[in-house]
Amino acid sequence: MKLYAILLFLFFINSVFSWKKDEFRNCNQTPFCKRARSRKPGACSLIATDVSISDGDLTAKLIPKDKVQENLDNQEIPIVKPLVLAISAYQDGVLRLKIDEDQSLSPRKKRFEVPDVIVPEFLNKKLWLQKLKSEKSEDGLGILSVIYLSDGYEGVIRHDPFEVFVRESGKNGKKVLSLNSNGLFDFEQLREKKEENEDWEERFRSHTDTRPYGPQSISFDVAFYDADFVYGIPEHATSLALKPTRGPGVEDSEPYRLFNLDVFEYIADSPFGLYGSIPFMISHGKSRGSSGFFWLNAAEMQIDVLGTGWNDEFSSVLMLPSDQKRVDTLWMSEAGVVDAFFFVGPGPKDVVRQYASVTGTPAMPQLFAIAYHQCRWNYRDEEDVYNVDAKFDEHDIPYDVLWLDIEHTDGKRYFTWDRLLFPNPEEMQKKLAAKGRHMVTIVDPHIKRDESYYIHKEASQKGYYVRDATGKDFDGWCWPGSSSYLDVANPEIRSWWAEKFSYENYVGSTPSLYIWNDMNEPSVFNGPEVSMPRDALHHDDVEHRELHNAYGYYFHMATSDGLVKRGDGKDRPFVLSRAIFPGSQRYGAIWTGDNSAEWDHLRVSVPMVLTLGLTGISFSGADVGGFFGNPDTELLVRWYQVGAYYPFFRGHAHHDTKRREPWLFGERNTQLMREAIHTRYMFLPYFYTLFREANMSGVPVVRPLWMEFPDDEQTFSNDEAFLVGNSLLVQGIYTEKAKHISVYLPGDQSWYDVRTGTAYKGGVTHKLEASEDSVPAFQRAGTILPRKDRFRRSSTQMENDPYTLVIALNSSQAAEGWLYVDDGKSFEFQRGAYIHRHFIYSDGKLSSYSNMASAGFGKFASECMVERIILLGFSPGTKKALIEPANEKMDIELGPLLLQGGLGSSVLTIRKPNVRVTDDWTIKIL
């Protein structure tokens, strides 16, 4: 009786708090993490010798100070082999530090360096270092070797104790970033077993990791100077400003874990690792600005953010500047090498640009991809697809993409169709395409082990699968049951995989079909931590532990390449991935995985998307409505209102949930969700312009407030509001039945409510009434927003629709904004086939200039007119406008700010100025 009661109780607990915490290793169960965390500051005894310049790099050797390291715990054999260090400088303030074993001493194995992440152009930006400057350290006790990094910044290596840092130029230049200032650097070199019976195996639950190469972890501390907060290192469901994980007053916490995992029902505030890993951290502080640190390493990583005072008891042994505010961090990785990048900033946008110069800027998506996506596990059959499609039209709700999850396949064999449910997939796609709509099917990396399945047959014959520790094709369990996993770390296998997407090979695909890569962490249901064993073997005998976090990235890359090939290089690919690694931004969108239909998941989606944006992944979003569970109607509506501003905007649901298409909750809620989706379509021109900006500069579409207001301390930890570009501030509503909502509006300029046109003062927290109609959104004074106010079935039909420009004047009666337009589909924009307009309002006139960087060969033409110009912040007496060059006088009248919604606020409007977006023109306000 008791037993049953307990079991039942457990069952209950399980179904309520379903996160299977025990299935995942914590730091204490992870030997390298436990070891690294227990090291004391100053424990590192390495010194740099043989510091010189060679091949344009600064090189050095790291050896223990006393040659033979004293071992307190008596467990490690003293390592006397020197490590090789190289520091290079790149344009735009990027310092690269590499530390590896000395290859000339023939180590047991070449340690893994992650290929195909750094963009080739970056390598061309290397500064060929010529000379080295030696100087005495400030305390006079050590020698520093100094190199030029960029104007105003220098790279420095301190010889004893070894430390690498970036400082502002000059002997007493302030430190910006440093490595090993706390003496926590440790590098476990590969070695033979000390004794026969030395046990290298690691066991976790029922799994054993053979660890044939023994311990090989690396750890070190990184300090960010003049920083108030650090950000980045996704993917975690947690706040934007990273909370300390150790230090005085910090509750015992796990480090931030970077290990791509398929976490069932993750919880909304935790440092545990999710689906993606980007070891890139940004610091920001009021006094100096931003800096960044990136460690290119694909093994499991754990990162501690150390709270101020964490090392107080060791302050005597450390030589840290006391006059600079600092955030210390500890970085630990299971394997690989040190390949680290220091970004000097000093502005937040500088740091993301510098990071993007290494890993690439986000790909330019097609226009349809940034519109609304409708997904569900699963739209059952063709009839279901047609019904849902028709209902959107019936309710006048636009959407661009309908998605098919795993059930569309024949027995989870990707590239196949369940012909009972989808007898005519081409016809289905064509019917939707006729309305300008697209479809997406899912293709995962696990391949059903079925001899009659052509992909499996080929892959097993060619030896294209990841092997287990014994050398056999690894066999794991996923959706199809027994499955093997493609070794996408191998470029040959990637290009084979890419061919599978051709129209001939993917039977039933058409040009309007795009792809979704799920489960690419990889998810292995019966593997350790629901993933692949670390001792599994890839191409070139690389162990899975060494590249785990990049596996999904390579898969995403191969799929994206496949779509490019499919379209003869003329059609921009769209591939959504769940796993992430630095560089993923070049291959498509990502989403935050299997979230839950709960208010705190809506809340945490904002810092998650902001963090991804900061670390290069601009095109991201969370499942609107929450994947698991049934959202309350109010939550669903709010999610649409916030989600309409996510860069990637998709509604999705688990197959156990009730249907939740926007028209299923009564007329009023249909209207609210329609308006939310309309808002997205209205701002599509602005979003598209921002995606192009991200594509050019790496600056994300959706930004934390401090990115645009780096001096406003109040914004530094604000992650409930966010900026879309520089012009639009959105404040989410994350609670049920909210009556009021507090919004902090940064800066000293006003903000205009996008629905009412009401002006609110900047630099103030406003307590506003919460409206069920929308979440608060404001246009920043001094900006010009392009809109399209006609709502069509999909973005495709909006192509020729006229624009509305909304000018919001700042206190000096000026404003500016941009508009980017191209064909929305092809790569022609790379050859100059686009228009990029810069609208400037000053001295009483609005002018449209071309913002083309250089005249390309391509040409893009648009017939689009500007149908309406709305003037916010103008004196009410404004009556007339003169349009040049047409030399036409127009009346300025009162018109609605928004056509939808019927709020009836009238604002100054220039009606039909009849100017084309492609042309240069000027409108004088008289």
Added chain:
Amino acid sequence: MMKLRLGRVALLFCVMLMYGISRSASVPSKDTLLGVAPEDEKYYKGWSSSGTIKCKDGSKKFSKSQFNDDFCDCPDGSDEPGTSACPNGKFYCKNAGHVPLFLYSSRVNDGLCDCCDGSDEYDGKIRCPNTCWEAGKVARDKLQKKITTYKEGVIMRRREIEQAKLAIAREEAELSKLKDEEKILKGLVQQLKEHKEQIDKAEEKELLQKEKEELERKEHEESKLKESKAEDNTEIIGEPEKNDIYDKDALEDNHKTVGDPEISDHTNRVEQVKEDSLQDTEQKEGDFIVDGKAGPDTGNQEKHVLEDTESLSREELGRRVASRWTGEMTEQQSKEVDTSKDNDPQNHEEKLEDSHDEEYNGYDSEDVEQRYDDDDDREDQMEECGEEDHDDSSSSYKPESDDESHLSDITSINSQTWLEKLRQTARTIFQTVNIFQTPVDISDVARVRKEYDESSSKLSKIQSRISSLTQKLKYDFGMEKEFYPFYGQCFETKQNKYVYKICPFKQATQMEGHSTTRLGSWEKFEESYGIMLFSNGDHCWNGPDRSLKIKLRCGLKNEVTDIGEPSRCEYVALLSTPAVCVEDKLKELEVKLGMMNKELPQGHDEL
């Protein structure tokens, strides 16, 4: 007449001409009331003296030049009926030859042909052929077909309603008659009971007397034997007790006790029984939480599911983890949990009701049929049902045998006779049997007893019939009792591997081989008898209780089609039935067809 016709042709020609013009021009002429419905034409001609018209919502004014000028001036879109400028606007297409249509203004010049006359695409970017005649013909034919169905359906419905009303009246009459009879019979039974009791008393007295004599006679003899018999007595006392346990045991675990040859020894058996009964209670306690069937077994399974994944084989582990997302594996478990519902009080009630039902059935199908098998009404009823029951391929319409017999009418004309007979017999008994006479006449006693038994069993049967009728008549059979024929009927349809069985006023199930899943119990009609709702079906793992919504459509036979599961465990289906072929709708359809025919360009044939 001829003139009129000519005029029409000319008008049509004009329309076509204008149409041609408007198509070639990129912006339509202001004078054409593009996108304006005929009933609104007057409104758009009402320019004020200042040359303006108010927006329909009264919020603003617009001038002639602002009408259809591709800029939205009225928030309600009333200045732009012919363009896409206002998101709230509506575009009217005439669709001559077919039905006129209002479009969202967002469909105007969006590159997609929405109006069959192509009038929504006039900016020259796409050519939309006029398909109204063909589409209209298809639509009219379809409508005509629908009307034909309705016409026949209306007649069928009327007939069914009449029959239903008769049947209900009959049942109500029966009910009231039964109630009367019940009253009489109750009295009779009471009298007989008293009679019987008196007889019993007399008999007892007689018996006592006899015993006394006997006792006296055998007293000394017995006292001699007494001591030697003592042991046997305990044996006898022990026996029924054992049997009791044995029976209980047999219920729980036939296998162990029944036919176990080893259980012969007395003590052995007691032990065994003890063990079993212990296990029994244990099991029951377990059941209460987990499962009625599998007791400890389920417990084990549960334990696995609950986490201890360490000892699992790789494959099991994979399945187990996969099942978190899919729920597939655990479905088994949940099914078992479902059966445990028997333990919750509500289900107990249901169960009781069910067995109650069975009692009725037993009554109806055996006793009543046997006793009143000359009952004509019943056969008639059967025939009526048979008439409609022309079996078709996928869907069948079956009277459910057990419930069907409810329809049989036990109150036939001869009911009067049997009651009368009974009364008469009773009267004779009361007259002839002298209960005060001792010794009582043996044959009299038997007669009284027999009569009492018969009448009281008849009474209880009548009472149960009353309760079943009362229950039936309580159901909502629709405004005109049009759903009365559904009572006791089941509709079956096969879809892929499943057979769905839908029994209105009772329940709906899904069968796959031998396993049956309850999709729901009858709840009610919804949307003014447009939908039948079954709810509280078997629970879904990680989901809701199953439910089924059946939309009703006019059709000539009762036929279930299009069963689907748009959300997990929320089923929908379509039932075509004459029961919803209402006259008003028929009239509406006829008017619509009339309109469509009127819209036809009269001269089409000539053209």
